[in-house]
Amino acid sequence: MDSYQEIIFKLKKYWSDRGCIIQEPYDLEVGAGTMCPETFLRVLGPKPYRVAYVQPSRRPADGRYGENPNRLYKHMQLQVILKPAPNDVIEQYLGSLAAIGIDLRKHDIKFEEDNWEAPTLGAWGVGWQVMLDGLEITQFTYFQQCGGIDLDLVPAELTYGLERLTAFLQVKDSVYDIEWAPGVSYRDVRFADELQFSVYNFEMADVGTLWKLFDLHEGEAERLLSAYREISARLNPAGLITEASPDEKQRFPLLPAYEHVLKCSHLFNTLDARGAISVTERVAVIARVRKLAVGMAAAWVDSYMPPFASAELVDERSEATQ
Amino acid sequence: MSLPFLLEIGTEEIPDWMIVEWLGHFTLHFKELLRSNSLGGRVIWAEATPRRLVLRAEDVIERQLDSYVGTVGPPKSAGQGAAVGFAKKMGVAVEELTTDMTPKGEYLVARKNIPGKPTIQILGQLPEAVLRIQWPKTMYWTAKNGPRFIRPIRWVVALLGNEVVPFEVAGVKSGNVTSGHRILGSAQIPVTIENYEQKLRENFVILSAKEREERIRAGIGRAADDDLLRTLVYLTEYPSVISGTFDPEYLKLPAEVLVTVMKHHQKYFAVYENGQLANRFLAVTNTDGDPDGLVRRGNERVLRARFNDAKFFWETDQKKKLADRVADLAHVTFQAKLGSYLEKTDRIKSLVKELGGDSNGVRAAELSKTDLTTELVKEFTELQGVVGGLYAREQGEPEVVWTAIYDHYKPVSMEDSIPRNRAGQLVSIADKLDTLRGCFGIGLIPTGSKDPFALRRAAQGIVKILVEGKLRLPIRKLLNNDAKLEEFFLDRIRYYFKDIRGFQYDEVNAILASGWDDLVDVEERLIAIQAVRPTQDFEPLAASFKRIQNILKQAQFTGDGGAIDASLLEPGPETDLYHEFQNVRGTLANLPYRPALESIASLRPKVDLFFDKVLVNAPDPKIRHNRLTLLHTLLAEFSTIADFSEIVTNT
Numbered sequence: 018m019d020s021y022q023e024i025i026f027k028l029k030k031y032w033s034d035r036g037c038i039i040q041e042p043y044d045l046e047v048g049a050g051t052m053c054p055e056t057f058l059r060v061l062g063p064k065p066y067r068v069a070y071v072q073p074s075r076r077p078a079d080g081r082y083g084e085n086p087n088r089l090y091k092h093m094q095l096q097v098i099l100k101p102a103p104n105d106v107i108e109q110y111l112g113s114l115a116a117i118g119i120d121l122r123k124h125d126i127k128f129e130e131d132n133w134e135a136p137t138l139g140a141w142g143v144g145w146q147v148m149l150d151g152l153e154i155t156q157f158t159y160f161q162q163c164g165g166i167d168l169d170l171v172p173a174e175l176t177y178g179l180e181r182l183t184a185f186l187q188v189k190d191s192v193y194d195i196e197w198a199p200g201v202s203y204r205d206v207r208f209a210d211e212l213q214f215s216v217y218n219f220e221m222a223d224v225g226t227l228w229k230l231f232d233l234h235e236g237e238a239e240r241l242l243s244a245y246r247e248i249s250a251r252l253n254p255a256g257l258i259t260e261a262s263p264d265e266k267q268r269f270p271l272l273p274a275y276e277h278v279l280k281c282s283h284l285f286n287t288l289d290a291r292g293a294i295s296v297t298e299r300v301a302v303i304a305r306v307r308k309l310a311v312g313m314a315a316a317w318v319d320s321y322m323p324p325f326a327s328a329e330l331v332d333e334r335s336e337a338t339q
Numbered sequence: 340m341s342l343p344f345l346l347e348i349g350t351e352e353i354p355d356w357m358i359v360e361w362l363g364h365f366t367l368h369f370k371e372l373l374r375s376n377s378l379g380g381r382v383i384w385a386e387a388t389p390r391r392l393v394l395r396a397e398d399v400i401e402r403q404l405d406s407y408v409g410t411v412g413p414p415k416s417a418g419q420g421a422a423v424g425f426a427k428k429m430g431v432a433v434e435e436l437t438t439d440m441t442p443k444g445e446y447l448v449a450r451k452n453i454p455g456k457p458t459i460q461i462l463g464q465l466p467e468a469v470l471r472i473q474w475p476k477t478m479y480w481t482a483k484n485g486p487r488f489i490r491p492i493r494w495v496v497a498l499l500g501n502e503v504v505p506f507e508v509a510g511v512k513s514g515n516v517t518s519g520h521r522i523l524g525s526a527q528i529p530v531t532i533e534n535y536e537q538k539l540r541e542n543f544v545i546l547s548a549k550e551r552e553e554r555i556r557a558g559i560g561r562a563a564d565d566d567l568l569r570t571l572v573y574l575t576e577y578p579s580v581i582s583g584t585f586d587p588e589y590l591k592l593p594a595e596v597l598v599t600v601m602k603h604h605q606k607y608f609a610v611y612e613n614g615q616l617a618n619r620f621l622a623v624t625n626t627d628g629d630p631d632g633l634v635r636r637g638n639e640r641v642l643r644a645r646f647n648d649a650k651f652f653w654e655t656d657q658k659k660k661l662a663d664r665v666a667d668l669a670h671v672t673f674q675a676k677l678g679s680y681l682e683k684t685d686r687i688k689s690l691v692k693e694l695g696g697d698s699n700g701v702r703a704a705e706l707s708k709t710d711l712t713t714e715l716v717k718e719f720t721e722l723q724g725v726v727g728g729l730y731a732r733e734q735g736e737p738e739v740v741w742t743a744i745y746d747h748y749k750p751v752s753m754e755d756s757i758p759r760n761r762a763g764q765l766v767s768i769a770d771k772l773d774t775l776r777g778c779f780g781i782g783l784i785p786t787g788s789k790d791p792f793a794l795r796r797a798a799q800g801i802v803k804i805l806v807e808g809k810l811r812l813p814i815r816k817l818l819n820n821d822a823k824l825e826e827f828f829l830d831r832i833r834y835y836f837k838d839i840r841g842f843q844y845d846e847v848n849a850i851l852a853s854g855w856d857d858l859v860d861v862e863e864r865l866i867a868i869q870a871v872r873p874t875q876d877f878e879p880l881a882a883s884f885k886r887i888q889n890i891l892k893q894a895q896f897t898g899d900g901g902a903i904d905a906s907l908l909e910p911g912p913e914t915d916l917y918h919e920f921q922n923v924r925g926t927l928a929n930l931p932y933r934p935a936l937e938s939i940a941s942l943r944p945k946v947d948l949f950f951d952k953v954l955v956n957a958p959d960p961k962i963r964h965n966r967l968t969l970l971h972t973l974l975a976e977f978s979t980i981a982d983f984s985e986i987v988t989n990t
Contacts, residue, residue, distance in 0.1 A: 125624035130354035150637025298672045
């Protein structure tokens with residue numbers, strides 16, 4: 018029986034063998050691997066890219082004080098981006114399950130419609146939840162839009178729920194009982210932060226402070242994005258990008274701006290868990306975060322960083338920014 | 340020679356609920372392609388699984404027949420010169436010209452042979468046909484601006500007889516190679532039309548939806564649930580049924596919760612024994628059985644985890660009574676501008692009182708939204724209301740109260756039933772009415788397909804409850820006489836009576852034009868008019884009423900309050916009509932709608948005679964005015980049940 022970490026090693030190796038860069042987790046709170054720049058920004062633009070990384074994903078509302086056997090404040094996703102999606106993407110995906118020891122001939126696998134949408138990112142795609150013996154183990158999405166922009170190349174995003182998958186393989190009823198490494202359980206490693214973050218998110222987080230932080234991060238992101246827009250308008254008055262991005266654009270701190278957007282997103286989730294945002298009020302707050310994310314995507318495409326785009330496709334690029 | 344034809348579009352997994360409709364449209368489109376190109380042929384079946392859309396035809400001709408186009412030229416009598424010129428112009432030899440006899444004489448005709456095209460070439464239009472049929476939500480995958488389909492197309496089999504019909508769709512070349520079940524079958528299977536189904540079967544694909552359904556039915560017996568069954572038929576290529584169990588301890592949870600988990604979340608069939616939910620479930624897998632029980636055990640574990648969640652929520656929620664949760668609703672926003680659910684609750688309560696609700700109704704209103712603060716509803720949002728009702732029952736609320744809470748989101752669709760008791764009906768109306776008033780008040784009015792607050796469904800629900808609950812409530816007053824809201828409601832009322840209840844659109848228009856403040860009354864009038872409509876006098880009378888309306892309109896006569904002056908009436912048809920009118924009018928007040936309508940219809944011979952013999956536009960202005968007054972009064976008096984001029988007649 019493979020340990021949790023062994024399963025992760027095998028999946029990383031599997032995708033590395035298929036041309037993926039193996040990235041490390043993004044060092045900021047995110048709700049899903051999709052929000053990391055490695056996905057959110059890399060899927061933009063015409064340059065092919067393949068990457069896989071484990072991303073700890075924080076969903077404050079899902080915290081259960083370490084008491085619920087299946088629900089976690091922070092769970093680990095293995096995020097795989099194949100841009101563009103190869104024709105045999107599903108076969109490759111099924112191969113990854115075989116690689117961690119699942120004999121698919123003895124199990125029931127179904128692809129059930131599940132279209133993914135992240136309103137705060139202006140992103141959506143179509144795809145499935147992959148069900149293994151009735152258990153959702155992966156979200157499989159063909160991205161269509163990100164930051165409100167139609168994508169040039171359609172990436173496949175595979176998001177594996179690592180705890181669930183491991184519990185399945187190790188035949189454990191509780192994720193806390195899965196073996197992280199020989200002799201070390203998931204509980205040993207993670208219980209304390211599940212408990213303490215649940216207490217914080219549900220009971221002790223100061224709503225006023227969180228709103229202040231939200232406003233501050235929103236302000237900083239907005240300040241940077243509007244500064245960028247001024248530069249862009251000055252350099253490309255017609256809104257067309259005709260040549261490789263000038264230095265002034267390339268050195269502009271858009272990536273830091275994006276971190277402030279991510280902070281907003283996480284603060285929103287925390288406020289939500291704290292019960293400070295009502296069902297209908299959410300719409301307005303989501304719109305605020307979305308506005309930042311969409312502005313960020315547009316700026317990113319406009320900034321046209323050479324490593325992210327290839328020169329011969331410059332003209333096509335400009336379409337997306339209009 | 341006629342040939343069989345086979346088309347298989349191989350795709351990644353298509354959402355189950357879209358497949359049948361697409362296939363139906365595509366089949367029609369394909370038949371039209373055969374017909375418009377004179378290819379003969381008939382579609383013998385169309386089938387689909389999640390991964391393939393397949394159409395099979397027989398007797399398709401190998402190539403179109405040659406056809407002839409004849410062009411008529413000069414008359415034969417025009418002589419040889421004209422014939423030579425015509426033949427030259429048409430590109431045929433003079434001796435090939437024929438003649439046709441026409442009423443004007445004998446004319447030269449040039450016949451040109453149009454050779455038929457090979458069918459295989461015409462079927463090259465298939466990609467366009469395939470991509471053209473709409474899906475509810477499409478994607479692109481090859482690149483931006485690439486073709487759109489429901490999911491990526493991965494292979495195509497297109498055979499006419501033994502030959503591949505060559506084309507390319509979304510970058511995929513057609514061929515004779517299909518693909519079997521993802522896991523159990525081979526990925527590359529050369530096929531012929533004759534062995535296609537057999538090859539699929541050998542590779543664990545049952546092409547026939549009916550056969551898949553039978554396989555599932557055989558395994559589930561009486562547990563059949565048609566919606567779920569249909570889903571599973573199109574979610575599998577090789578369905579097998581497995582049976583699992585769960586700890587009977589979970590049966591202490593309400594059946595509503597257990598069934599929701601099984602059916603909606605896990606797509607399992609719930610099993611009942613002696614009318615009671617049993618601790619068993621039936622799952623449909625896309626496999627050839629489960630000899631080691633691995634799939635069963637996996638599904639049992641998933642279900643256990645789900646039930647554990649539900650149990651945890653159920654127990655946690657019980658620690659705080661619904662009545663103690665009312666204040667918490669202050670923290671749950673209904674809509675930014677419309678305040679919290681606490682405020683909404685207060686409005687629902689006073690509305691229920693206003694609508695004539697008793698203390699039970701008010702109590703139900705007070706607790707109706709409290710389940711929004713429970714964990715169970717946060718987890719199973721589709722059970723809102725139901726969960727509140729169940730908690731209220733556990734917490735000792737009277738039956739009329741808990742059932743009212745339980746039902747108050749009903750009807751959730753036009754097929755759904757209305758709340759079972761009056762309290763529930765009133766809470767449901769009050770809740771929906773409050774949402775409608777509020778949203779319209781702040782300009783959140785549905786446009787086109789955009790209706791984020793489901794206001795159409797809310798209005799539709801109110802209409803259904805009022806009519807089917809026989810609630811005579813003054814609807815227009817309830818709408819605050821808001822013109823936009825009235826218009827919105829009128830649309831919903833029309834839709835309900837026309838599309839749901841099946842009344843003719845002109846009958847609905849006629850009835851609504853005579854008032855719609857009381858929908859129970861509207862229904863009674865509709866039933867009456869529907870019954871009287873086929874009688875012989877009705878439609879002609881309706882036509883006469885329209886004529887009266889036109890006459891009054893042309894005369895710009897809107898009535899001046901003056902009475903009919905009997906002394907000015909001409910003896911004969913005019914006086915007869917007047918007397919008949921008075922007779923009928925006298926009886927109407929005490930008659931139910933149907934005999935009243937019959938009575939009005941009985942005026943027809945007199946009205947006909949009047950129009951036959953009497954000139955409304957009499958030269959004497961006094962007489963003319965009196966006649967217009969007669970017609971106007973008649974129209975006004977008899978339009979209280981229905982505005983007959985709305986009836987569409989053939990006369």
